Amino acid sequence: GSHGGELVAQGKPDEIIKNPDSLTAAYLSGRKKLSKTHKTREWKDYIGITGAHENNLKNINVNFPLHVLNVVTGVSGSGKTSLVKKTLFAALKKIHGGYGEKTGQFNRLLGDYNKIEAVELVDQNPIGRSSRSNPATYVKAYDDIRQLFANQQLAKLRGYKPGFFSFNIEGGRCEACEGEGVVRIEMQFMADITLKCESCGGSRFKDEVLDVKYQEKNIADILNMTVNEALLFFADTHKPTALIKRIIARLKPLQDVGLGYLKLGQSSSTLSGGEAQRIKLAFFLGKNVSDKSTLFIFDEPTTGLHF
Numbered sequence: 083g084s085h086g087g088e089l090v091a092q093g094k095p096d097e098i099i100k101n102p103d104s105l106t107a108a109y110l111s112g113r114k115k116l117s118k119t120h121k122t123r124e125w126k127d128y129i130g131i132t133g134a135h136e137n138n139l140k141n142i143n144v145n146f147p148l149h150v151l152n153v154v155t156g157v158s159g160s161g162k163t164s165l166v167k168k169t170l171f172a173a174l175k176k177i178h179g180g181y182g183e184k185t186g187q188f189n190r191l192l193g194d195y196n197k198i199e200a201v202e203l204v205d206q207n208p209i210g211r212s213s214r215s216n217p218a219t220y221v222k223a224y225d226d227i228r229q230l231f232a233n234q235q236l237a238k239l240r241g242y243k244p245g246f247f248s249f250n251i252e253g254g255r256c257e258a259c260e261g262e263g264v265v266r267i268e269m270q271f272m273a274d275i276t277l278k279c280e281s282c283g284g285s286r287f288k289d290e291v292l293d294v295k296y297q298e299k300n301i302a303d304i305l306n307m308t309v310n311e312a313l314l315f316f317a318d319t320h321k322p323t324a325l326i327k328r329i330i331a332r333l334k335p336l337q338d339v340g341l342g343y344l345k346l347g348q349s350s351s352t353l354s355g356g357e358a359q360r361i362k363l364a365f366f367l368g369k370n371v372s373d374k375s376t377l378f379i380f381d382e383p384t385t386g387l388h389f
Contacts, residue, residue, distance in 0.1 A: 083266040087098050088288075090103055090104050090105075090106040090287075091103065092105070092338055095110070095221055098110070099111045099240075106269055107337035110245065113388055116180075117139040123149070123151075125147040125148060125149055125150045125348060127147070127148040127149060127193070127194040127197055127388055128145045128146060128147045128148055128193045128194060129145070129146045129148065129170070129174070129191070129192070129194065129195045129198075129377075130143070130145045130146070130190075130191070130193040130235070131143070131144050131146075131165075131169060131170060131173075131188050131190075131191060131192070132145065132188065132189045132190045133188050133189030133190065133191060134164075134165055134169050134186065135187050135188065136161070136162040136164040136168055136169055136186030136188070137161060137164040137168075137186075138159060138160065138163075138164065138186045139161040139165060139169075139186075142165075144165065144170050145193065146170065148166065148194060148197065148198070149378070152282055154166050158354045160202070162382075162389070165186075166327060166379060167203065167379070168183070168184075168186035169185065169186035169187075169188050170379070171188065171201060171203050171379050172184070172185040173185050173188070173191055174195060174201040174377065176194065177191075177195060178198070178199065178377070179200075191338075192373070193374075196287070196375045197221070197230070197375060198375045199374045199375045199376065200375070200376045200377070201376065201377045201378075201379065202366055202372050202376055202377070202378050202379070203378050203379045203381065204359055204362045204363050204366070204378060204379065204381070204383075205359065205362075205380075205381035206355030206356065206358055206359045206381060206382060207355075207358065208350055208351070208353070208358055209350045209353065209358045209362065210350040210359050213262070213349045213350070214249070214250055214261070214348075214349075214350060215349070215350040215364055216345075216346065216347050216348055217309070217336060217344050217345075217346060217348060217350075217361055218305065218333075218346040218347060220350070220361055220365055221335065221336060221361070221364055221365050221368055222332055222335065222365075222368075223329055223332040223333050223346070224248075225244070226325055226328050226332065227247075227301070227304060227327045227329060227346075228245070228247040228248060228301075229244045229288075229325060230325055230326070230329070231244075231247045231294055231296060231297055231301055232244040232246070232247065232323070234295070234296055236293060236294050236295075237258045237294045240290070242254065242291070242294065245293065246291060247287075247301045248261075249261030249262075249263075249286040249287065251370075254287055254288055254290075255286060255288070256279060256281050256282035256285070256287055256288055257285055257288075258279055258280070258281035258282065259279035259281065259282065259286070259378035261286045261287075262279070262286070263278070263279055263282065263284045263285065263286040264276045264277060264278055264279055264284065265277050265279050265280075266276075271274030282301040285302040286305075286347075287300075289304075295337050297315070297318075299315070305312045305345070305346050305347030306345060306346075306347060307331055307341060307345065307346055308342060308344060308345055308346075309336045309337050309341060309342045309344055309345075309346065310337060310342035310343065311341070312333055312346055313330060313333055313334065313342075315336060316330050316333075317330060325363060331368065332368050333346075333362035334368075335363075335365070335367040335368040336361065336364045338367065339361075339363050339364050339367070340360065341357060341360055341361065341364065343354055344357070355384075357383075359380070359381075359383065359384060360384075363378075366378070
């Protein structure tokens with residue numbers, strides 16, 4: 083991240099266990115313990131599946147309580163994915179609009195499935211298929227940022243539309259690297275070499291586009307900011323317009339799920355599975371669909387999602 087990091091502990095288990103700075107050591111040694119919650123959330127609504135027999139599932143009946151956190155756990159190959167992703171999610175997706183893969187084999191869907199209005203699967207698949215995808219585009223903040231730059235006086239004088247501040251289409255992007263910021267050189271018998279584009283210096287844009295600034299920052303500077311830095315930057319506006327408020331509202335969920343250290347323009351190909359999962363959660367949180375009863379299904383959630 084932008085603040086760097088440090089190695090907490092290294093060595094054999096009996097060496098690490100004595101390390102006072104290691105959180106892992108505190109739990110391994112028993113100095114810290116996980117305390118059970120005193121109160122369990124009560125439930126009465128549920129979604130039931132009877133006779134699930136997809137793959138390794140042997141005709142099982144399962145009830146998933148609503149309004150509580152459910153955990154489906156088991157050894158590898160026990161049928162967790164077959165039950166939750168292939169059967170529960172696929173069946174609900176077809177009821178609540180949308181299409182998914184072929185539904186797993188089961189007999190009946192029971193219970194209060196009509197009490198939820200939408201179902202979302204948050205998995206660890208990459209957020210984009212190309213290196214051009216980034217956190218700002220995924221949460222739809224980049225659309226508003228481009229509009230903000232198009233609204234600046236210099237942009238209006240030169241007739242720059244929002245698309246001019248995109249590195250995906252012709253116009254304002256650097257054509258030498260086609261908005262990638264890097265140039266790939268094919269090596270005949272070795273892996274391709276990636277070099278910073280000499281024409282734009284890695285900024286992805288033409289010089290005339292970089293002349294347009296908002297509060298002394300150009301579009302490349304904004305994309306190079308971390309989410310935390312961008313939120314401070316946009317919040318530092320004396321009279322925030324509706325556009326600025328919208329940018330902040332779209333970026334805030336990224337900070338809320340612990341991704342404040344990511345750069346807005348960071349390529350999706352550099353993100354881990356857990357980071358991709360949290361960006362998806364941030365996108366759903368930022369959609370303002372809180373009035374819709376949504377069932378969220380997390381596929382192998384990481385610790386960053388707990389909060």
